[in-house]
Amino acid sequence: MFEIRQDRSPQGRKKLHAERKAYLDLVAQGVGTAEACRIVGINPRTGHRWRHGRASQAGRKTERQPPARPTPSSGRFLTPDERITIADLLRERRSLRSIAAEMGRSPSTISREVRRNAHPASGAYRPHAAQARADARRPRPKTGKMGANPELRALVQDMLDRKHSPEQISRRLRRDHPDRPELHVTHETIYQALYVQGRGELRRELARALRTGRTVRKPRRTGGQRQPRFTHPMVMISDRPAEVEDRAVPGHWEGDLIIGGDQKSAIATLVERTTRYVLLVHLGRSRTAEHVADALIAAMNTLPAHLKRSLTWDQGSEMGLHHRFSMAADMPVYFCDPHSPWQRGSNENTNGLLRQYFPKGSDLAVHTPDELAAVAAELNGRPRKTLGWDTPAERLAKLLAEAS
Structure with a gap:
């Protein structure tokens, strides 16, 4: 313990190294400036200068000079010295934003620190208690x-x-x-x-x-596109009305096939662009142009007229009788450009989801129309981000209610 010196004459800064170290240790332990000065036996002005790097301005209305910034141990966590500085500046009734600017920290960091680590009852911010709370909160792992x-x-x-x-x-x-x-x-x-x-x-x-069954995340791969093999002229996607592109008007569909193992079975997939509602069409082991046209006509004839405006398909040979489909279903067919699957983005995404139910290489003919309807119902019951977390079934029901 240091005793108060009887000789109070100036001795110079170099002769007070021990007192300076003892004073700073006491301050670090949470002892107030005045009490630390009394214990060490130094003038309060000296202690104030050691702590803040300048002489005390008590009783003088001069602009406060910023103290030396404590050096953080990392950019993420506040250090004990920083917490002491926060406590000192709070006692001076400084705003959180000005404290942050003086310390070189984000205002949100200071605000969060005071809110989390102040005394729960009194709301007073005590730096060493705050440090203890932060240390207790930090250990990992925690219960999720x-x-x-x-x-x-x-x-x-x-x-x-x-x-x-x-x-x-x-x-x-x-x-x-x-x-x-x-x-x-x-x-x-x-x-x-x-x-x-x-x-x-x-x-x-x-x-x-998880739907994908993957143990790691990886990007999707895009498949190759079939070449056009039509005798009747195609109407290309560039001639499609603008109302289809902005998805404002319901009744415009995108379609494609998913193919089973050894190219021997298939399912036709149809997605309505506005609601993302899915229809699955059973094709069994035949995907000839005639069989596909008949199956699509039967599926579309179950819909009301205002939900049958157009169909967008790729240039696969299964749509060789597109003119026949257009006449029977009263729906024009528009064809995507070669190697451009993104022009049917909703359908491509749906086909990727369906592979969880119908894995590549499997026999798709074993699934009955009732089983396909159950899978479509499950997809149509999922909330979708693009629909504001409505489900496709909810959106379609709303359209039908408005039409009636």
Whole structure:
């Protein structure tokens, strides 16, 4: 313990190294400036100068000079010295924004620090207690949101079982439970609960938990396009009305085939551009132009007239009788440019989703029309981001109600 010196004459800065170190250690432990000066035995002005790098301005109305910025140990976490500086500036009734500017930190960082680590009862910000709270909060791993909330976990797992994607689940939960933030979860949290080692709140076989069944994320591959083999003139997509492009008017469809193993079976897929509503047409083991035309005519004749405006297809040989289809269904057919699958983007996306139900290389003829209808119903019951998290079935029902 230092004693107050009897000789109060100036001794110079170099002769007070021990006192300076003791004073700064006491301040770091949370001791106030005046008390630390009394214990060490120095003038309060000296302690103020050691702490802030300048002489005390008590009783003088002069503009305050900014103290030396503490050096952060990392750009992410506040250091003990920074928390002491925050406490000092708060006692001077400085705004959070000016504190942030003086320390070279973001205002949101200072605001979050004071909100999280102030005393829960009094609201006072004490730097060493704040440091202890931050240290206690930091250890990893922690229990994830899924693991801590059984209701949320059950809802997410149920939607995964219905083959909803994590993003669809996230958005639908926010929409269905707007006043229950404990049931709000990001899609990345769902992926973390499935993938990250040590959590596993939703850990199951990935092929059952996610629609893709993939263990890693990877971009889709685009398939080759068939060459045109038509005798009747085609109407190209460049001649398609502008109302089709902006999806404002319902009744415009995109179509294609998904092919089974050994090219021996097929299913026709139809997607309405405005609602993303899906129809699956059973073709069995025949995909001749005549068989495809008859099947598409039968499917389209189940729709009301205002939902039969046009059909966009690629240049596959199965549409060789497109003129016959157009006359029977009263729908013009527009053809995409070669090697341009993005011109039927909704249908291409749907065909990718359908591969979960109908894997490549499998025999598609074994699926009955009723089974295809069940798969289409499941796809039409999924909330879609592009529809504001409505489902295609909800959008189509709204159109039908408005028409009636």
